[in-house]
Amino acid sequence: xxxxxxxxxxxxxxxxxxISCTGSSGNMANNYVQWYQVRPGSAPTTVIYEDxxxxxxxxxxxxxxxxxxxxxxxxxxxxxxxxDEAEYYCQSYRSGNPxxxxxxxxxxxx
Amino acid sequence: xxxxxxxGPEVRQPGESLKISCQGSGYSFSTNWIVWVRQMPGKGLEWxxxxxxxxxxxxxxxxxxxxxxxxxxxxxxxxxLQWSSLEASDTAMYYCARSPFGSTADYWGQGTLVTVxx
Numbered sequence: 001x002x003x004x005x006x007x008x009x010x011x012x013x014x015x016x017x018x019i020s021c022t023g024s025s026g027n028m029a030n031n032y033v034q035w036y037q038v039r040p041g042s043a044p045t046t047v048i049y050e051d052x053x054x055x056x057x058x059x060x061x062x063x064x065x066x067x068x069x070x071x072x073x074x075x076x077x078x079x080x081x082x083x084d085e086a087e088y089y090c091q092s093y094r095s096g097n098p099x100x101x102x103x104x105x106x107x108x109x110x
Numbered sequence: 111x112x113x114x115x116x117x118g119p120e121v122r123q124p125g126e127s128l129k130i131s132c133q134g135s136g137y138s139f140s141t142n143w144i145v146w147v148r149q150m151p152g153k154g155l156e157w158x159x160x161x162x163x164x165x166x167x168x169x170x171x172x173x174x175x176x177x178x179x180x181x182x183x184x185x186x187x188x189x190x191l192q193w194s195s196l197e198a199s200d201t202a203m204y205y206c207a208r209s210p211f212g213s214t215a216d217y218w219g220q221g222t223l224v225t226v227x228x
Contacts, residue, residue, distance in 0.1 A: 034214045036155070043205055043218045044147075044155065055216060089155050093213040098171040099145070099157035 001025055003090050003102035010108040015080050019105045021090030022072040029066050031092050033073040038104075039086040047088075048075060077107075085109045112136040114144075114206055114219035121225045122196050129192035130222045132206030139187040140164040143209040146180060146191050149221075150202040158204075160212060161189060196226045 002024040011017040021033065035048040046055050048064035051073065061081075066073045073092075077084055090102040117131040132144060146158040159170040163182040170180070177200075182189040189206060204222045207215035 032213060036215070038149075038155075043221045044207070044215075045218060046214070046216050049214045049216065087154075091155075091214070098169075098173075099160075099213075101155045101157065104154040 001092075001094065001097070001100055003092060003100055005088075005090060005102040005105045007103070008106040008108065010110060011080055013080050013082060013109055016076060016078040017080060017107065019075045019077075019088050019090075019107070020072050021074070021102050022070070023092070026071075026094070027068060028071050028073055028092070029068040031094050033064065033066060034091045035062075035064055035073075035075045036089045036091065037086045038089065044089070080109050082109050112208065112217045114208060114217055116204075116206060116219040116222045119223040119225070121227070123228050124195075124197055124226055126196050126226075127192070127194050128196055128224065129190050130204060130224065132189045132191075132219050134187045134189070134208065137208070140184045143212045144182065144189040145207050145209045145215055146178075146189075147205045147207065147215075148202045149205065155205075158191070160209060162212070163187075163189065196224075198226050198228075200224060201226045 004022045032050045036044040037047045038044045047062045051066050052064040061078045063076045087104045089104045093099050113135045115133050145160045148156045159180045161168045161180045163184040179192045206219040208217045
């Protein structure tokens with residue numbers, strides 16, 4: 001089981017960007033998807049858990065969703081800020097199996 | 111406040127052993143899983159394994175067969191990741207994170223940089 005993300009995306013400040021995460025098999029909707037932000041030189045932080053839940057402190061500009069028809073999950077960031085520039089990783093877990101991370105998407109805000 | 115504090119950077123030679131730590135505070139350490147994640151230079155996140163400190167139930171990724179050992183001492187709220195014989199390819203940043211249900215990470219440590227070089 002693999003998760004595929006675009007290598008990079010870029011968008012201007014104030015705009016909205018969506019990062020996709022596509023599962024190689026099975027049904028993404030059957031297992032929760034998480035999203036982690038990794039800024040350069042910093043440890044990961046969780047921005048979305050259980051498909052669409054935001055941890056406290058994460059602005060509501062961040063949202064997550066899952067689309068069964070395309071077997072994919074998405075992270076959407078609206079009102080982009082330069083501080084959102086980072087790598088974003090999706091992650092999923094199937095009971096009894098290792099966690100799977102996507103390859104990461106580098107978001108450039110320019 | 112939930113915090114995970116990891117031990118400092120390490121430099122070792124190939125063949126040496128190493129044990130790095132991750133101390134949790136601000137929550138019930140025994141009843142939350144601790145996960146270990148590797149990030150090699152310029153690469154993505156990789157899941158190494160996970161431990162439940164309450165009973166030391168441990169699972170490993172098949173991508174790390176026998177290369178590392180995960181342990182925990184719940185009496186001092188600390189989890190460990192150790193190597194018996196390091197290789198240059200073990201050079202990476204290692205993160206621990208809390209995982210309340212074993213399926214997702216919510217709080218992360220600051221990372222421990224391990225450099226293996228002769």
